[in-house]
Amino acid sequence: MKSKRANVNIALLKYWGKKDQKINLPHQTSVSVTADIFYTRTNVEIDEKLIRDKVMLDGKELTGLQYTRVVQHLSTMREYFKRKEFCVVTSVNNVYVRAGYASSASSFAALTAAYVDAIGAKVNEKELSQIARLGSGSATRSIHGGFVVWHQGHDHESSFAEKLPIEWPEFRMLFTIIDPSVKRISSRIGMQITIEKAPSYDIYVRQSNDLVAPMIDALMKHEIDTVGRIAERSAELMRNVMLEAGLEYHTPMTQKVIQSIRSIRSKHRIPVYYTFDAGPNLILLTLDKHVDQVMKLLPDVKIQVSGVGGGISDADL
Numbered sequence: 001m002k003s004k005r006a007n008v009n010i011a012l013l014k015y016w017g018k019k020d021q022k023i024n025l026p027h028q029t030s031v032s033v034t035a036d037i038f039y040t041r042t043n044v045e046i047d048e049k050l051i052r053d054k055v056m057l058d059g060k061e062l063t064g065l066q067y068t069r070v071v072q073h074l075s076t077m078r079e080y081f082k083r084k085e086f087c088v089v090t091s092v093n094n095v096y097v098r099a100g101y102a103s104s105a106s107s108f109a110a111l112t113a114a115y116v117d118a119i120g121a122k123v124n125e126k127e128l129s130q131i132a133r134l135g136s137g138s139a140t141r142s143i144h145g146g147f148v149v150w151h152q153g154h155d156h157e158s159s160f161a162e163k164l165p166i167e168w169p170e171f172r173m174l175f176t177i178i179d180p181s182v183k184r185i186s187s188r189i190g191m192q193i194t195i196e197k198a199p200s201y202d203i204y205v206r207q208s209n210d211l212v213a214p215m216i217d218a219l220m221k222h223e224i225d226t227v228g229r230i231a232e233r234s235a236e237l238m239r240n241v242m243l244e245a246g247l248e249y250h251t252p253m254t255q256k257v258i259q260s261i262r263s264i265r266s267k268h269r270i271p272v273y274y275t276f277d278a279g280p281n282l283i284l285l286t287l288d289k290h291v292d293q294v295m296k297l298l299p300d301v302k303i304q305v306s307g308v309g310g311g312i313s314d315a316d317l
């Protein structure tokens with residue numbers, strides 16, 4: 001069966017909070033790198049005889065909240081393209097869901113591309129990223145490969161992701177598996193709680209947006225230390241407002257590994273940095289030539305290494 005493949009992406013500059021929840025307009029411009037080891041493949045078949053959508057994920061028919069989220073995005077796309085027919089969605093996620101990593105970016109990017117393909121609509125990548133955003137914020141960045149900027153924008157038209165003109169094949173992400181359990185509070189809800197409860201949320205938004213130009217500049221110059229330092233600052237700024245709002249996603253083990261990363265950097269002079277999302281796992285950022293040494297210095301941490309991945313592509317399912 002033919003399908004569309006979308007890779008997961010990791011934000012080097014985070015977004016955390018929406019100014020419009022209906023169309024997922026973020027408060028911040030974010031910058032990400034697409035990974036090549038974790039992805040979703042999705043096929044969509046339009047079926048005029050169906051009276052409701054059918055969604056298969058990893059061989060099982062979806063029900064409940066997960067089903068509702070998929071159907072909501074399908075309904076949004078039907079409205080967008082002025083279509084009526086229901087469809088059968090067949091999707092396969094690879095292992096990262098079970099490792100505790102969020103899957104919404106690759107899932108909604110693949111679903112968007114597969115639906116557009118199924119109805120035969122002609123849509124460019126910019127528009128595809130706008131439509132993917134309606135399903136899940138971070139999905140807007142997974143349309144593209146490489147290094148990507150998501151311009152926050154002020155309405156549907158101006159909020160889209162764009163591939164940056166950066167080739168950096170030596171860049172590596174090391175996905176640690178610190179706690180594989182599913183996170184308790186979803187990003188969607190966590191962001192809202194943060195906006196409502198964190199006293200310095202507005203300052204955070206300004207500080208976060210101030211990092212965009214320096215991050216893109218450092219990526220262009222392949223300066224791993226500057227990229228790493230800014231990525232850590234972005235993640236820690238996000239964590240500060242989460243904590244102000246009473247949200248703790250880290251476990252003691254997360255903090256312990258962060259200490260190890262800092263000591264690898266200072267004692268061994270290896271450029272390795274960390275980032276994290278709304279969960280306990282860290283993603284380490286480094287270069288190809290340092291991967292073996294970093295893994296040797298973290299013998300107790302389960303790690304999966306990823307290079308830089310591509311954008312939406314055709315794949316067999």
Ligand code: PMV
Nearest residue numbers: 011014015137138187277278
């Ligand atoms: O759009 P969501 O619900 O997948 O939220 C993603 C939020 C973070 O992963 C924490 C940050 C980011 O920019 O990806």
